[in-house]
Amino acid sequence: MLTTCGVFEPGFRGGGPVRSLALLVDTAPVDVDLTLVTRDRDVRAGAPYPGLSGRWIRRGRAEVFYLAVRDPRAWAALWRRVRGVRYDVLYVNSVWSPVFTVLPVLARRLGVLRARRVVVAPRGELSAGALSRKAWKKRPVLGPWGGVLRSLDVTWHASTGREAADIRRVYPWARVQVSLNQVPMPPEPLAPIPGRGPARFVFVSRIVPEKNLLLVIEALAGLPGDAELDIFGPVEDAGYWRRCRQAIEDGGLAARVRYRGELAPATVRDTFRHYDAFLFPTRGENFGHVIAESLSASCPVICSDRTSWTPVLRAGGGTVIPEPSPARLRAEIARVAARPAAERLAARRAAGAAYALWRAGTSNENFLATLAR
Secondary structure (H helix, E strand, O other), X not given: OEEEEOOOOOOOOOOHXXXXXXXXXXXOOOOOOEEEEEEOOOOOOOOOOOOOOOOEEEEOOEEEEEEOOXXXXXXXXXXXXXXXXXXXXXEEOOOOOHHHHHHHHHHHHHOOOEEEEEEEOOOOOOOXXXXXXXXXXXHHHHHHHHHHHHHOOOEEEEOOHHHHHHHHHHOOOOEEEEOOOOOOOOOOOOOOOOOOOOOEEEEEOOEOXXXXXXXXXXXXXXXXXXXXXXXXXXXXXXXXXXXXXXXXXXXXXXXXXXXOOOOOHHHHHHHHOOOOEEEEOOOOOOOOHHHHHHHHOOOOEEEEXXXXXXXXXXXXHEEXXXXXXHHHHHHHHHHHHOOOHHHHHHHHHHHHHHHHHHHHXXXXXXXXXXXXX
C-alpha cells in the first residue's frame, strides 16, 4: 500500500489529521506492507526536519520517505523505490495537494504508477467552511478534478457520517466508506485544575477563517466583566490574523485576550486543564481531534453544531450553539462566566465524564485493515 500526505510527524501544524495518520501507520496490520511519502518539513516551515530530508526511515512496519520537493535527487530516490511496484492501494490524504494528491493520482491515471485501487481521504477539505476559503480557486476545478477521480472509480474515506454527507454533496456519485478516526488518547480523562478568580476561556486551533476565531473575539468585545481568553495555535492565514488583532484592539480587549503561540502536541491536554471552557465555533470539522483533547482534559467545549460531537457535548461535554453569532456566543460565555467557581469546576468534571463515556464506545479498528478486507 502506498500512502501520501503533505505533513506527517514530527510535524504537528497540520492538526488532528497528522496524529490520526500517525496512529494509522503505527497500528497497521501485520499483513499490510505500507509505504508513506510525505514532505520533509512542517506546514509553513522554512527548514526541513533535521536528518530526515530525502531519506527513507523505518517506522514500525512502515517505510516513510521525507521528500524534498525541490530536490531532483530526492525525486530520483523516490522513483527508484516505487517504480515497478504494483500496489494494491494508493491512499491519498487530501483532495487538492498538487504534490501529494494530484501528481500520484495523475500518475496512476496515466499508468506510470501502478495501483489497483485509489482511496481519497479529504480530511475535511470538502466541508462547506473549507470550500468557502479561496473559493475562487477551488470551485472551478471541482468538476474537472471530480471527473478524473470518477474515471478511476475511487473510494472516498470519510471520518464521520457528516463528512460523508459533505463528500456526496459535492460528488453525488461518490462511493464513500465511513471509518472513524482512531484516537491516540487514554480512556480516562485528566482531572481539572481548580481555578480562582474570573472565568478563563481558551481557543486552541489553527488560525484560519474556518475555525472562526474572529467570531470569538467579537463575542468577547461586548461582554461585561473580566473573563479572559488565551489563544493558542499556528497563524496559517496572516491576513485573517491581522483582522483578529484589529478586533482585539477595537474591542478594548488587549488586557483580557492574549496570544500564547503554538502548542506542541504533548502539551495540549495539560494546557486545557487550566481553563473553564474551550471556545470553538468552527465552521466544520471532519472529526475534531482538538475537541476530544479538550474533553479528555475535563474542559467543556462551547461549539457550533457543525461537528460530529453534538451528542457528546449535549450529554455533558459542553454546549452546542446552532448557527453561532457573536450575540449567541456572548450569551453562553456570559452564562459560564457568571457561575461561581464551584459550579464551573462541576461542569469541568461533567465534561471529563462525557469524554470517558464516549471513549469507551469508540472503535480502534485500523482503517487499513478495513481496506485489506
